[in-house]
Amino acid sequence: MRKIGIIDFNIFTLDGVTQSDINVIHEFADAGYQVDYFNYRPFTKKQIDGFKASSPAMQNVHFHRVRELPDHLDCEAYFITREKLLSLAPYIQAHSQALVIGELHGPLDLVKDEYLKPYLPFLTCLRVATPSIKRRVAAEYGFKRVYVQNVSVRHLVDSPSHFSSSAMTEDGLINLVVRARFAYQKDVGATIKLFSYLVNTMKKTNFRLYLTGYGPEKAQLATMVTENGLAQYVTFTKTIPERHIYISTARLETLGYSICEEFAQGYPVVAYPGDDGVVKENFAEFRDCLWITKDPVIDGPRVVEFVLQTRKLADYQFNLKLIDHWHRDYVKRFEMNMQAFDQVKVDRPTDWDFKRTTRILRKQFDGGLKGMVRPIVYTLRNL
Helix, strand or coil: CCEEEEEECCCCCCCHHHHHHHHHHHHHHHCCCEEEEEECCCCCHHHHHHHHHCCHHHCCCEEEEHHHHHHCCCCCEEEECCHHHHHHHHHHHHHCCCEEEEECCCCHHHCCHHHHHHHHHHCCEEEECCHHHHHHHHHHHCCCCEEECCCCCHHHCCCCCCCCCCCECCCCCEEEEEECCCCHHHCHHHHHHHHHHHHHHCCCCCEEEEEECCCCCHHHHHHHHHHCCCCCCEEECCCCCCCCEEEECCCCCCCCHHHHHHHHCCCCEEECCCCCCHHHHHHCCCCCEEECCCCHHHHHHHHHHHHCCCCCHHHHHHHHHHHHHHHCCHHHHHHHHHHHHCCCCCCCCCCCCHHHHHHHHHHHHHCHHHHHCHHHHHHHHCC
């Protein structure tokens, strides 16, 4: 049986990257591969049992700590799915003949050179989401062993449909929804500014805004809501109304899982293209989508016009076909992409031991010596 390894920080804390990991596990397991998963953070048997109970495909996955990697160097390929973990690449190359595939999940503008540049020579190849990112990696790093393949969207197949021909509720409300981490990259503040313009300047008092997420900017965003007199219109919540329009004003994304999830369920989307244009590069073909500028004076009237439009079932069905195309033959497309790297010469150091890698990882993730204590605390917390 063919065997692959997936290496990440913590699959037991769900975010966009770990959702991609889960999808890829399903893709390769269904294609007949054995999957070994390597988690940087400690985990418990209870966590593994819960994970395996979630899906039949997870039953045969072997879970390991990253520190156990030296005992499991028999995979034919390793996916390293966090930029901070790319420092594992030299060790794997030094001690195996496996393909080592780096994955660029974070926006390139937010990836520190120290996590990426020193380890590119040790990668068989690097997977990126779009052609423009591939061009930038070549131009900025001189690295050309790059292939384009979107992350797996397997979890969106057969999503429940919430399509409605009208975005307005029966009682005349227009609900805007944000699902995002409250952090700089997501720029939720730009959504609040636009919403303030809609309510306070355009007097669209039937509009509501629901913010779902967590992160360091939550208090700042709450202050913005209060200072703009929006407390009765904006709700921080874990529960969102079934009929809504999704809005994203993120500065940077590599895909935008939440946007794709909304399309898959039949919701209209209002989105900013991204400072680097990558969000629009991903979703330019999708219908029932309004692209905005983050200038409320320009966007406000256009949003009002967009939300009042009659939604078309044919547009929703068209979007589903695009998502299905992204999902179809994921492993076969990966195998075809790997053919381009069959004969590549990769740096294989002869003196790179695991202690060296461990020191680098502790410094990057845990601040050096603190990394010796944090795993113990983390384990105790999850017992």
